[in-house]
Amino acid sequence: MAVRALARVNLCAIERNVARLAREANGSAVCAVVKADGYGHGMVPSARAALRGGATWLAVATAGEARDLRAGLGDDAVRILVFGALSDAELPVALDVGADVSVWTVARAEAMAASGRAARVHVKLDSGLGRLGTRDATEADAVVEVVAGADALELAGAWTHFATADERGDHFFGEQLARFKAWAEPVRAAHPGVLLHAANSAALLRDPASHFDLVRPGVAIYGLDPFGEDPAQRDLEPALELTSYVAALKTAEAGDSAGYGRRFVAARETLIATVPIGYGDGWRRALGNTGEALLHGRRIPLVGTVSMDNVTFDVSAAGLGAKLGDDVVLIGAQGAEQITAEDVARAIDTINYEITTALTARVAREHHCDGAGTPDAGT
Structure with missing residues (x-):
């Protein structure tokens, strides 16, 4: 689940x-x-x-x-x-x-x-x-x-x-x-x-x-890169991956909006995915209309305002084939694509420290060792 x-x-x-x-x-x-x-x-x-x-x-x-x-x-x-x-x-x-x-x-x-x-x-x-x-x-x-x-x-x-x-x-x-x-x-x-x-x-x-x-x-x-650039350049491995999932899908016709304040209004028929994460989880409100995530290994744009519990993404790109329950990666890799904490920070003119420390207790933590179990898991 x-x-x-x-x-x-x-x-x-x-x-x-x-x-x-x-x-x-x-x-x-x-x-x-x-x-x-x-x-x-x-x-x-x-x-x-x-x-x-x-x-x-x-x-x-x-x-x-x-x-x-x-x-x-x-x-x-x-x-x-x-x-x-x-x-x-x-x-x-x-x-x-x-x-x-x-x-x-x-x-x-x-x-x-x-x-x-x-x-x-x-x-x-x-x-x-x-x-x-x-x-x-x-x-x-x-x-x-x-x-x-x-x-x-x-x-x-x-x-x-x-x-x-x-x-x-x-x-x-x-x-x-x-x-x-x-x-x-x-x-x-x-x-x-x-x-x-x-x-x-x-x-x-x-x-x-x-x-x-x-x-x-x-x-x-x-x-995380202390210079805010690319961890790989420092031979560092990002330890945290942040994921959610597609909880709802609906088509917005031209003129329909998504989110508080109608900050996004569809210019054409657009498939909108609602993903259940928001600023109550530490996903910054400033990412409205500027953030991205990964779905099926492709970048999808965050559209509209980040609310306390949900965000919306445009998943209408040809061939994406979004469906309910699909994994959405907000920080981490999926296929050949990757979004780092540094990428998220640059999008809203802040630092990578703030991206990870902002994640609230409402975000479940799961600890592992290269995908396998660890004695520290769940602590």
């Missing part, structure tokens, strides 16, 4: 992508980023696949994600790093599951030291992204010293994040790298064993000078 919206995730592709990125890292440890439910692919199954591929760390954005990841893995030994800001209520949640945490103010470092609670700390320098972290290297040094001097705290890492790593040829990436290096290398010299880390997926693939001790690939482990 057809499933109205199904994301099939190939965990073996994730495993191979991580192994490929580990080779690129050339000795630096790999921290697989599995935040936002593994970029829409399923956090725990993706994390397990990444570990099989050679990752030795995992990273998330929130305390709740760290808690759920630890519970799902059932392994207290795997290192989990929380990137994001943690409120006073959230910090204990992360520490309760043994997660490493990020700190960048003296006040937070001193409060943690005074609590006497054991914690592994990564000090963040804002080298130019302008979000979390301190811009002041002197303040960052002070945070390092508070952490290093506290009996219960372990100075585990020093890190930053790039603003333009995915914009090849820009100058700011090099400026950030130089700024971080000038601060971080003396920190490591003064505190041997501290891990330096800066590289996201794009930086990992762009410049070995950014690798330091640990790399943090996110989007690339799922086979």
Whole structure:
């Protein structure tokens, strides 16, 4: 029986992508980023696949994600790093599951030291992204010293994040790298064993000078191109396929419309297929009259407005032979044709990250290994 919206995730592709990125890292440890439910692919199954591929760390954005990841893995030994800001209520949640945490103010470092609670700390320098972290290297040094001097705290890492790593040829990436290096290398010299880390997926693939001790690939482990072009050019395998099916077929005569707002009006007799997926599933409304899907190995245009639960496609191309129940591929391959998350993103001027992370819980996830069963299936 057809499933109205199904994301099939190939965990073996994730495993191979991580192994490929580990080779690129050339000795630096790999921290697989599995935040936002593994970029829409399923956090725990993706994390397990990444570990099989050679990752030795995992990273998330929130305390709740760290808690759920630890519970799902059932392994207290795997290192989990929380990137994001943690409120006073959230910090204990992360520490309760043994997660490493990020700190960048003296006040937070001193409060943690005074609590006497054991914690592994990564000090963040804002080298130019302008979000979390301190811009002041002197303040960052002070945070390092508070952490290093506290009996219960372990100075585990020093890190930053790039603003333009995915914009090849820009100058700011090099400026950030130089700024971080000038601060971080003396920190490591003064505190041997501290891990330096800066590289996201794009930086990992762009410049070995950014690798330091640990790399943090996110989007690339799922086979998405961090440069928004073509995963195959990076030797990456897209792990996610999104499918639905033809739920209804009707002929629109010239002048008939399809969808809210009559954004599509047939100029001639047109066979319209209704496919049960919509923005309630994360299929963006902006794809109205611009998106595509695959049917019988051929591209079909999305016509009209994307609604919460349904979209409509023109399937009247000669010889297509659409029938009820036919599989429709929104992301993935069918026959010789393929639609990537990058293709979908370009159609609405966004990024591939947003396409997969937008998929809601209403989209069923099915995990497999190259089409076969896997111990992680259904988790």
